[in-house]
Structures are given as C-alpha cells and as structure tokens.
Amino acid sequence: xAGVTQTPKFQVLKTGQSMTLQCAQDMNHxxxxxxxxxxxxxxxxxxxxxxxxxxxxxxxxxxxxxxxSTTEDFPLRLLSAAPSQTSxxxxxSSYDRNSPLHFGNGTRLTVT
Amino acid sequence: DQQVKQNSPSxxxxxxxxxxxxxxxxxxxxxxxxxxxxxxxxxxxxxxSISSIKDKNEDGRFTVFLNKSAKHLSLxxxxxxxxxxxxxFCAAHSxxxxxxxxxxxxxxxxx
Numbered sequence: 663x664a665g666v667t668q669t670p671k672f673q674v675l676k677t678g679q680s681m682t683l684q685c686a687q688d689m690n691h692x693x694x695x696x697x698x699x700x701x702x703x704x705x706x707x708x709x710x711x712x713x714x715x716x717x718x719x720x721x722x723x724x725x726x727x728x729x730x731s732t733t734e735d736f737p738l739r740l741l742s743a744a745p746s747q748t749s750x751x752x753x754x755s756s757y758d759r760n761s762p763l764h765f766g767n768g769t770r771l772t773v774t
Numbered sequence: 775d776q777q778v779k780q781n782s783p784s785x786x787x788x789x790x791x792x793x794x795x796x797x798x799x800x801x802x803x804x805x806x807x808x809x810x811x812x813x814x815x816x817x818x819x820x821x822x823s824i825s826s827i828k829d830k831n832e833d834g835r836f837t838v839f840l841n842k843s844a845k846h847l848s849l850x851x852x853x854x855x856x857x858x859x860x861x862x863f864c865a866a867h868s869x870x871x872x873x874x875x876x877x878x879x880x881x882x883x884x885x
Contacts, residue, residue: 666817697875702783704776704863704875705818720872752817760869762808765817 664688668753668766675743675773683738683769685753693756694736695720695763696728698749705752711736712759743773777801778866780876788884793851795879797864800845804866804874809838809849812861812878821862822849854883 669684687694695710707720711730725747727739736755740747750770754763779798787793795809805826810818824831824838824847831838837850851858861880867873 702877704778704780704877705865706875707872710872754817759872760806760867762820762823763810763818763873765819767815767817 666753666755666764666766668751668769670769671767673769673771675740675771677743677745677773679743681740681743683740683751683753683771685736685738685766686734687736687753687755687764688734689755689764690733691755691757691764692733693759693761694730695754696726696736696738697752697754698722698747699752699768700749708738708751710759740771743771745773747771748773775800776877777804778864778874778876780862780864780879782879783877784880784882786882786884787854789856790853793849793854793858793881793883795849795851795862795864795881797847797849797876798845799847799866801866801868801874802845803868803871805868806866807838807840807847808865808873809836810863810865810875812863818863851881854881856883856885859883 666687692713696708697705709728711717753766808823809821811821812818840847861878864876
C-alpha cells in the first residue's frame with residue numbers, strides 16, 4: 663500500500679516552460695487536492711477534485727491546470743512556469759473532503 | 775488575510791517537558807480543526823482533530839484544546855520527546871468547504 667505517490671521529487675524549470683506534476687493514490691479515495699507550501703504561509707490549496715471528472719479551483723489556481731480522468735490519478739500542469747511558482751507542491755487525498763488528508767512527499771520545484 | 779494564524783514560527787522545549795503550540799482563527803464558521811505534523815522531506819501527516827462541539831480531544835500524549843469564544847486552539851504534547859521535533863500545522867474548515875492551514879510552528883525538543 664503506497665498511499666499517495668508524487669513524481670518527480672525535484673524539478674528545475676526555466677521561465678516559460680511547461681510541465682506536469684504527477685500524483686497517484688491507491689486508497690480509492692474520491693477527494694484529491696494539490697497544495698503549495700511557501701515559507702510562513704502554510705499550505706495553500708491550488709485545485710481539488712471530489713471525484714473522477716470533477717475538478718474545482720482552490721485559493722491560488724492561476725497558472726495551473728488539473729484533470730481527473732481516473733479515481734487514482736490527479737496531475738497538476740504548469741502551463742508557462744514563472745519564478746513565483748517556485749515552491750514545494752503536495753498532493754493529498756482523502757475519503758471525502760471532510761476527512762483528514764493523506765499527503766504525498768512533495769515535489770520541490772524551482773523556476774529560474 | 776490569513777484566516778488561520780500560528781504566531782510562533784518556532785518553539786524549543788526540553789525533553790520530558792510540555793510543548794504547547796498555539797493557533798488562532800478569525801472565521802467563526804469554522805467547525806472542524808486539525809493538527810498535522812511534518813518532518814523534513816516528507817508530506818504532512820494527520821495528528822489529531824477536534825470538532826467545534828467539543829472543547830478537548832486527547833490521543834495519547836497529544837491533547838487539543840478549543841476555545842471557541844476566543845477563536846483559539848492549542849496542541850499540548852506531554853511529555854515531549856526528541857522524535858516530536860517537526861513542523862506543526864493547524865488547519866480548519868467548515869463542512870463542505872476547503873481546508874485552511876496556518877503558517878506552521880517548528881518544534882525543537884532538546885534531549
């Protein structure tokens with residue numbers, strides 16, 4: 663039972679490049695979400711999904727896209743990377759949106 | 775404006791003593807509160823939670839207290855152990871709404 667798996671662990675991008683952060687969970691959770699962690703600001707919600715085919719915006723969605731074609735996978739796409747997107751990104755899942763979250767180990771992204 | 779605030783960025787305590795981590799919130803609609811613990815290079819893990827209908831919840835060495843009138847919650851760890859050294863995040867939400875996290879407090883427990 664791997665829980666929530668994120669890849670890659672580290673990534674360096676140049677401004678303007680695009681990339682996809684992968685997230686997969688094997689707990690059959692309906693609710694999945696993406697957070698970014700910045701110093702002193704805690705974790706801020708980027709996008710979330712309450713089930714396959716359903717996604718919605720969180721607190722800081724600009725510059726990011728998501729899709730949820732299966733229950734297991736919830737990739738996060740950076741359309742045109744900017745230095746302000748340098749952060750640590752965490753994917754999380756839970757049974758439903760009111761249950762405690764299970765987090766992956768994060769992707770550290772640097773945009774130069 | 776941050777709706778959930780952890781005003782102490784760091785806290786240092788001696789092994790065996792009590793650690794008290796504090797959290798304040800501004801949104802009176804919040805009715806469920808959680809604490810997460812995070813080690814370096816790992817994701818946060820759920821520690822303990824409390825519903826707004828309670829004022830205390832205990833799980834082993836960890837106790838969370840909620841003071842609704844003051845919009846304040848605290849996490850007590852007794853006794854503190856070196857393995858408790860981590861960043862602690864408090865979080866809050868109202869039913870069906872997104873979880874809002876505080877900025878975190880780094881706890882260091884000295885042997």
